[in-house]
Amino acid sequence: MxxxxxxxxxxxxxxxxxxxxxxxxxxxxxxxxxxxxxxxxxxxxxxxxxxxxxxxLRGKPKRLACKPVPMKGLPMVLQTAEALFQHVFHNFGLPEGIVSDRGPQFTSRVWRSFCKHLGINIINMSSGYHPQSNGQAERSNKEIRRFLRSYCSREQQRWSEFLPWAEYALNSLTQSSMGLTPFQCVLGYQPLLFPWTSESSDVPVVVEWSRLSQEVWEHAYVHLQLAIRRQRFQANQHRSPHPPYTVG
Structure with a gap:
């Protein structure tokens, strides 16, 4: 018209x-x-x-994003349930099922009753002698531990403060299996990374916070990229070249 x-x-x-x-x-x-x-x-x-x-359209994945939660020690059943509500359920809702290891808090009668009451299926548990059966969680834990081990050697009393940056960096990495970042899969878009301007501030607290945040973020991102390259190198060592083919 x-x-x-x-x-x-x-x-x-x-x-x-x-x-x-x-x-x-x-x-x-x-x-x-x-x-x-x-x-x-x-x-x-x-x-x-x-x-x-x-x-x-590829089906329901078991996990898309990483959400590390600092704990003072091995949590009991009710502490585990409370941590799930505070850090996961209130943001993403109740899941259809949970995959866990065979820790005592996940094999107890209280945990099974808790999941049954909320309508959550206990899909399966990884083998106690073969944790690789829950490979996604094991790989995320390994990458986060490696970052914390390298960065927190000088800040051993404040390691829990750096978990959000490790989580942010891990969820901003493009996954080769999906071609997307976990943020894009969960939110539908990639959040801005450090959107603040480069203008200097006359408030010392803001300057120090910005400096520390930028330093932790860059360290986490670079370290996770190195971990990805290391994993790719280890995987390629066990691959054989394809056989030569001739026409006919």
Whole structure:
């Protein structure tokens, strides 16, 4: 339609698009993405925009983001439940299931009753002699421990203060299996990294906090990148080159 305001689309022609119901099932999401794929020739970087939705078609992942929680010692059952509510459930809601190791707090009758009361399935437990069966959690724990070990050697009494930065750095790394960061999978976008300006401040507390935050962030990010390269090198050592093929 051409009017005094300019060129615009007839609203009756795009009613089906603007009023498209929010997909709630896998089939509805497939239909929605099939419909929007027509617009990839008009929308710049369409694949990046739609990637959080297309990732959902791969099925339900067990874990996307990392959330470390500092504890004074090995928690009991009720302390574990309270930590889950304070740091996980109130942000993301109750999960359908939980994968855990065979710690005493997860094998107790109280824990099973707690999960049953909330409708949470205890999916499975990793083997006590083979923790790699819960490889995602083990890998995250290993990376965070490596960062804390290297950085907190001079700040041994304040290690828990640096956990949020380790978490922020880990959730900002692009995962090779997904092609996205955990932030993008959970939130649908990548949060800004240090969005404050480079202007100096005349408040000493702000200057010191900014300096320490930047230092911890850079140390965590670089260290996690080194861990990724080290893991890739170790994995490639056990790979054999593909056999030569000839035409015919």
């Amino acid at each position: 051409i009017s005094q305001q300019g060129v615009e689309m007839n609203q009756s022609k795009v009613h089906a698009v603007t009023e498209w119901p929010e997909p709630t099932t896998m089939k509805e999401l497939q239909r929605f993405l099939g419909f929007t794929s027509f617009y990839q020739q008009f929308i710049r970087n369409y694949s990046s925009v739609a990637s959080p939705l297309t990732f959902l």
